[in-house]
Structures are given as C-alpha cells and as structure tokens.
Amino acid sequence: MRKDRPCILRVEDVTMQFGGVVAVNNFSMEEYEGEIVAIIGPNGAGKTTAFNVITGVYAPTNGRVSFNGDCVIENYPHGKMKKGYLGENAGKYTKVLEPTPDRLTALGMARTFQNIRLWKSMTVFDNVLIAKHLKRTSNLFSATFGANKAEEKQQREEADALIETVGLAGVRNELATSLPYGKQRRLEIARALATEPKLLLLDEPAAGMNPQETVELTKFIGEIRDAFHVTILLIEHHMDLVMDISERIYVLDFGSMIASGTPAEIQANEKVIDAYLGVTDDA
Amino acid sequence: MKAVKTPEESRLISWISFFAVLIFLGLVLLLDQLIKPTSSVYMLMTVLQKGSVYALAAVSMNLLNGYTGLFSLGHAGFMLIGAYTYAIFTIPSTSRDTVYQYFDAVVRFSFPETFSNAMGPVGTALGVLVAVILAGLLAAVFAYLIGLPVLRLKSDYLAIATLGFAEIIRAICQWQKLGPITNGSNLLKSFARTSKFKVAVGGLKLTLSTFVPVLIATVSIIIIVKLINSTYGRAFKAIRDDEIAAEAMGINLARHKMISFTVSSFFAGVAGAMMAMVLSIAQASNFKSAMTYEILLMVVLGGIGSTSGSVIGSFLFVAASEWWLRGLDSGSFLGIEAPNIFRNGFRLVVFSIIIMIVVLFFRQGIMGEREISDLIILRRRKRKAGKEAAK
Numbered sequence: 167m168r169k170d171r172p173c174i175l176r177v178e179d180v181t182m183q184f185g186g187v188v189a190v191n192n193f194s195m196e197e198y199e200g201e202i203v204a205i206i207g208p209n210g211a212g213k214t215t216a217f218n219v220i221t222g223v224y225a226p227t228n229g230r231v232s233f234n235g236d237c238v239i240e241n242y243p244h245g246k247m248k249k250g251y252l253g254e255n256a257g258k259y260t261k262v263l264e265p266t267p268d269r270l271t272a273l274g275m276a277r278t279f280q281n282i283r284l285w286k287s288m289t290v291f292d293n294v295l296i297a298k299h300l301k302r303t304s305n306l307f308s309a310t311f312g313a314n315k316a317e318e319k320q321q322r323e324e325a326d327a328l329i330e331t332v333g334l335a336g337v338r339n340e341l342a343t344s345l346p347y348g349k350q351r352r353l354e355i356a357r358a359l360a361t362e363p364k365l366l367l368l369d370e371p372a373a374g375m376n377p378q379e380t381v382e383l384t385k386f387i388g389e390i391r392d393a394f395h396v397t398i399l400l401i402e403h404h405m406d407l408v409m410d411i412s413e414r415i416y417v418l419d420f421g422s423m424i425a426s427g428t429p430a431e432i433q434a435n436e437k438v439i440d441a442y443l444g445v446t447d448d449a
Numbered sequence: 450m451k452a453v454k455t456p457e458e459s460r461l462i463s464w465i466s467f468f469a470v471l472i473f474l475g476l477v478l479l480l481d482q483l484i485k486p487t488s489s490v491y492m493l494m495t496v497l498q499k500g501s502v503y504a505l506a507a508v509s510m511n512l513l514n515g516y517t518g519l520f521s522l523g524h525a526g527f528m529l530i531g532a533y534t535y536a537i538f539t540i541p542s543t544s545r546d547t548v549y550q551y552f553d554a555v556v557r558f559s560f561p562e563t564f565s566n567a568m569g570p571v572g573t574a575l576g577v578l579v580a581v582i583l584a585g586l587l588a589a590v591f592a593y594l595i596g597l598p599v600l601r602l603k604s605d606y607l608a609i610a611t612l613g614f615a616e617i618i619r620a621i622c623q624w625q626k627l628g629p630i631t632n633g634s635n636l637l638k639s640f641a642r643t644s645k646f647k648v649a650v651g652g653l654k655l656t657l658s659t660f661v662p663v664l665i666a667t668v669s670i671i672i673i674v675k676l677i678n679s680t681y682g683r684a685f686k687a688i689r690d691d692e693i694a695a696e697a698m699g700i701n702l703a704r705h706k707m708i709s710f711t712v713s714s715f716f717a718g719v720a721g722a723m724m725a726m727v728l729s730i731a732q733a734s735n736f737k738s739a740m741t742y743e744i745l746l747m748v749v750l751g752g753i754g755s756t757s758g759s760v761i762g763s764f765l766f767v768a769a770s771e772w773w774l775r776g777l778d779s780g781s782f783l784g785i786e787a788p789n790i791f792r793n794g795f796r797l798v799v800f801s802i803i804i805m806i807v808v809l810f811f812r813q814g815i816m817g818e819r820e821i822s823d824l825i826i827l828r829r830r831k832r833k834a835g836k837e838a839a840k
Contacts, residue, residue: 221697223693266696266701266702267696268696268697268698268699268700268701268702269701271697271698271699272699276697276698276699277697279693279694279697283691283693283694283697284691284694285686285687285690285691285694285695286690286691287686287689287690287754287818288686288687288690289453291453292683295683296683296684296686296687296695296698296700297698297699298680299680299681299683299687299698299699299700300698300699300700302680304680306676306681306708306712309676309679309680309681310672310675310676310679310681311675312675312679314679314680318680321680339453357698358698360698361698361699
C-alpha cells in the first residue's frame with residue numbers, strides 16, 4: 167500500500183439495495199495515488215454495482231464516497247428505502263449527495279464499460295475528440311460561430327496525440343465499430359483518458375479477449391498508468407492479468423467483502439479459494 | 450459511406466458551398482424579377498417559397514430527431530407560436546381593427562411601422578427581421594418551459610408528450626378569452642407578407658417575395674450546420690449514439706438535450722414566421738399534428754441525420770405535392786385527359802404510392818446519413834484514383 171501518497175478514492179460503508187436484494191453490502195475500500203487496484207469476485211458478487219455507485223450511475227442506499235479528499239457521494243436510507251433497509255451503519259451518514267456521472271467525470275473520474283459502449287456511427291478520431299468536449303471553454307455561440315478556432319485546433323491535436331500514444335494512429339479514420347475487439351477496448355480506454363482523469367476505472371477490460379490480447383492489455387495498462395499518471399481501479403475475471411498488474415485486491419462475494427490484500431495474500435486466502443478461485447486444475 | 454475529409458478537402462468544400470450558396474441566392478433574386486405572379490411557371494416561385502419554409506422546419510427537426518436522437522413531435526406547435534408572434538407584431542395600425550373585428554387588440558404597435566417611422570424604409574425591413582427573431586425567441590422560451598418536464602422522457606414517450614403539448618398550444622391560441630392577443634379562432638391577416646416585399650435600389654425596383662424567405666432559410670440552415678459541426682454538435686451525436694457513454698464521458702445530458710430542443714424550436718419558430726409571411730395568413734387550425742408528420746416525412750425521405758437530405762426532401766415533397774402532381778386533381782396529367790380517374794384527391798393516392806416506393810428503395814432515405822459534400826469528395830477521390838491508375 168502506498169499510504170505515503172494522497173488518497174484518491176475512499177469508499178466507506180457503501181450499501182446498495184434494490185428492493186430486498188442487497189447487491190453491495192457495507193463495502194469499504196481505499197486507493198492511493200498511482201496504485202493499480204482490482205476488485206474480483208464470482209459472477210453476481212456486486213462488482214459492477216460497486217463500480218456504478220462509485221461512478222454515480224446508482225445512488226447508494228447508505229454510505230459515502232470521497233474522491234481526491236472531497237466527499238462526492240453520500241447517502242443514507244430515506245424515503246421508501248428507510249423501512250426496508252437491512253444494512254449496518256444506519257444513521258452514520260446524514261447527507262444526500264447524488265451527483266450524475268458527468269459531474270464525477272468532470273472532477274476527474276473516467277470509466278470504461280463491460281460491454282463496450284463506443285459511439286457507433288463515429289470514427290476512432292471522433293470518439294476521442296468528443297470526450298474532449300468536457301474540457302471546452304467555449305459556449306454555444308462562440309462554438310457555433312467559429313470564435314473558438316484555437317481551442318478546436320488544440321483539442322484536435324490532443325486527440326491525435328492520444329490516438330498516436332495508444333497505438334491506434336493507423337485506424338484513425340475507421341469507424342469505431344469496425345475495429346477488432348482488442349482495439350475497441352483500447353479505444354475505449356483512450357476515450358476515457360481524453361477526459362484527463364486522475365482515476366481510471368476499467369470494467370472487465372479483458373472480457374472476451376484471447377490470451378495474446380490479454381497479455382498485450384496487461385502491458386498496456388501498466389504503460390498508461392506511467393504515461394498518464396493515473397490511478398487505476400479495475401474489475402476483472404482473468405486471474406493472470408489481475409495477479410500480474412494489481413498491487414492490491416479486494417474480493418467480493420454475495421455483495422460483501424471477504425478479503426483484501428496483495429495478490430500473494432489473496433491467492434493464499436482460504437475464504438477466497440472456497441468462494442472464487444477454487445483448486446486449479448491447470449494454470 | 451461518409452467521407453472523412455482531409456483539411457485540404459474541407460477547405461475545398463467550404464469554398465464550393467460558399468459559391469454554391471451565392472450563385473443560388475443570385476439565381477433566386479434574378480428569377481424573382483423575371484417571373485411575375487401572372488406567369489405560367491409562377492408555380493416554381495411558390496415551390497421555392499414554401500420549400501424554403503419546409504426546408505428550415507425539416508432541418509431544425511432533424512437537429513433534434515436525427516442528430517440528438519430525441520424523437521419529438523412538437524414542431525407544429527412551435528411553428529404556430531412563431532407564426533402568431535410574427536403576425537401579431539407586424540399588423541399595421543390601419544388594418545388592426547378590421548383584423549381584430551370581435552376583440553380589442555392588446556398589441557397596439559407593429560415593428561415595421563415603428564422602425565420605419567424612426568429610420569425610414571430601412572426600418573421596415575429591420576422591423577420584419579426583429580419580428581422574425583422575436584418569433585424564434587418566443588418559440589424557444591416555450592420550448593424551454595415544456596422541455597423542463599418533457600425531456601426526462603425517452604423515445605416514444607417523449608414523442609407523445611411533445612405531441613400533446615403542441616396540441617395544447619394550438620388549443621390555447623384558439624381560446625376566445627385570449628382573443629385580444631391571438632384573435633381567438635379567427636385568422637390573422639394583413640401583416641407584412643412576402644408578396645409585398647419590394648425594394649428600390651437607385652431607379653431599379655426589385656421584387657423580393659421569393660428572395661426574402663429563401664435568404665432567411667439559407668442563413669438559418671447555415672447556422673444550424675455550423676452548430677452541428679461544432680463541439681456541441683458532436684456532443685449531440687454522442688448522446689444519440691449512446692446516452693450512457695456520453696454521460697460517463699462528462700456530457701451533461703439534461704443541459705445538452707435542452708440546448709438542442711430550444712435551438713431546434715427557435716428555428717421552428719422562425720420557420721413558422723416564414724410560413725405566415727409566405728401564406729399571408731396565420732390560423733391556428735392550420736398547425737395541426739398533420740403538419741408535424743409532413744415535416745417528419747420530409748426528414749425521413751431525405752435521410753435522418755443528413756441536413757442536405759432534409760433540404761432535398763422538403764423541396765421534392767413540396768414540388769411534387771404542389772406542382773408536378775397538380776394535374777392529377779384537375780383532370781389532365783402529362784397530356785393524358787382522364788377526368789373520370791384524375792379528380793380531386795387522386796393526387797394524394799399517387800403521392801402516397803411514390804413515397805412508399807422511395808422508402809422501399811431508399812431504406813435510409815435519399816441521402817442516408819451522407820451530405821452532398823461527402824458525395825463530392827468521394828467522386829473526387831475516385832477520379833483521382835482513376836487518373837493515377839491510368840498513368
């Protein structure tokens with residue numbers, strides 16, 4: 167753990183309840199600048215739900231998320247939820263702070279999706295360029311009447327530089343959906359990086375990839391961490407990738423955290439082996 | 450296929466469009482002088498006038514339905530607001546009492562008069578322009594208020610809600626209690642209309658009855674195209690393609706949908722004002738949902754997500770329904786005399802069949818998602834490649 171560095175993300179007692187189903191129960195974690203942290207767990211363990219709470223897609227039933235030292239999300243059981251609330255720590259949180267995903271992205275959190283969500287009708291270049299919209303200083307009128315030429319030019323150059331860095335320069339003008347799977351993943355990461363995030367959240371970046379592509383992706387994730395000085399939080403099923411690159415791992419099962427620690431600690435943890443890793447037949 | 454343009458190619462396209470627009474406007478101005486209302490081909494001018502009204506309406510609807518992916522059917526309502534605003538503020542004082550025969554008119558001034566008293570002849574033109582812009586602004590204000598609750602809805606539900614609001618606007622405009630402003634269910638007339646638009650330059654008297662609506666439509670469409678090509682336009686397209694991804698990339702959905710909705714309605718209001726000045730009457734009962742469907746049809750025929758498609762679609766639509774197929778209603782068509790078959794209403798039968806054929810053969814509309822500029826670029830590249838192969 168890099169406790170000497172500032173804490174980028176702190177999740178405290180987050181509970182997410184859908185009716186009677188507790189998808190995430192009392193989950194807490196923290197992540198320090200420059201770390202690569204993974205959340206793992208079997209299907210339906212609540213990993214993606216936890217992700218969606220952190221990125222503002224769902225408002226949690228209870229709990230708090232702080233980003234870069236500021237409290238960005240906080241909620242307590244109220245309204246309909248108050249009666250049906252089953253979790254602990256009731257009454258600990260008193261504020262209601264439910265930002266939309268775009269506000270969190272503006273603060274410096276960017277994500278990718280489990281099922282790739284690129285803008286289908288647009289080229290690789292446009293996909294990256296649109297993510298730069300967030301950084302504009304022009305308003306509707308100056309943009310329409312061409313009073314923002316300098317900014318437009320700068321954003322285009324930045325987008326091109328980014329595409330060059332992630333190795334997609336050769337397919338710059340191709341339609342995003344015409345790319346092979348591995349490159350679409352890369353493009354999604356590039357698009358997230360275009361918003362100039364401090365924290366990059368990757369939701370199953372290796373899903374559907376072959377071993378060769380997975381190895382490349384592992385290398386790529388390490389590279390972008392160093393090149394763009396981002397902190398990375400990822401959900402992943404490929405254990406090779408997770409054990410290779412993450413510095414710490416949180417394990418979820420049925421919504422609750424059952425273990426956390428370094429890859430070596432996790433691999434030795436009885437509970438985790440029972441719930442998830444199992445006894446391996448082959449590597 | 451859409452062509453990704455190199456900087457050199459986009460420069461070429463801007464020059465081509467610039468000169469094409471200039472030549473088109475010049476040609477319209479010339480035709481305006483040559484073809485008098487008594488001429489046998491005056492239908493061409495009617496088509497140009499009405500076509501430009503519908504072209505602007507269709508392009509503004511395309512901004513919302515095609516580029517932002519918000520399926521809204523409230524266009525007729527916003528055009529109605531535009532038409533009424535324009536009409537009410539340009540009725541000259543001498544004819545006000547005859548127009549509002551059952552009511553005491555509240556609005557007791559007209560922009561063209563006020564401005565011409567202050568500035569002379571230039572003021573009349575300026576007054577008309579101010580009334581047109583005010584028409585757009587008022588439509589935009591209404592759109593903002595309607596958008597607050599309605600834009601939370603998606604797809605079909607949004608369509609139903611906007612359709613409902615458009616009908617509410619129409620009903621309110623026909624309300625007798627609002628008679629002092631809207632003249633109740635009676636029509637508004639005698640306001641500044643295109644048939645009276647004339648200007649004297651030196652000793653030369655110029656008719657502007659077609660040139661003015663064409664000019665307003667051209668300028669408005671250019672502004673919309675500029676918006677679509679700007680960073681905001683790209684954000685709209687991102688919302689259309691994938692809303693969740695757009696929000697995750699920092700695009701504020703509520704704000705951008707509202708921008709698209711109000712801008713689209715602003716130009717719908719301008720189109721409404723143009724419609725009033727072209728038809729020289731404004732009556733709420735004309736702005737039924739059927740008008741929205743007509744505009745939607747033009748957008749779909751031209752190609753959802755193509756501005757040039759919408760323009761082509763609306764001119765073809767107006768020309769076919771107003772001009773080329775007229776004979777089918779009156780007994781003779783293309784030299785065939787068949788008064789038994791070609792009688793009132795037959796035009797619509799043929800027209801509907803043509804539309805079905807077009808939709809069957811052009812699934813994506815005439816232009817698909819392409820623009821004319823894409824076609825030019827692709828042709829140019831093909832020719833270049835051919836030349837190099839020949840070497």
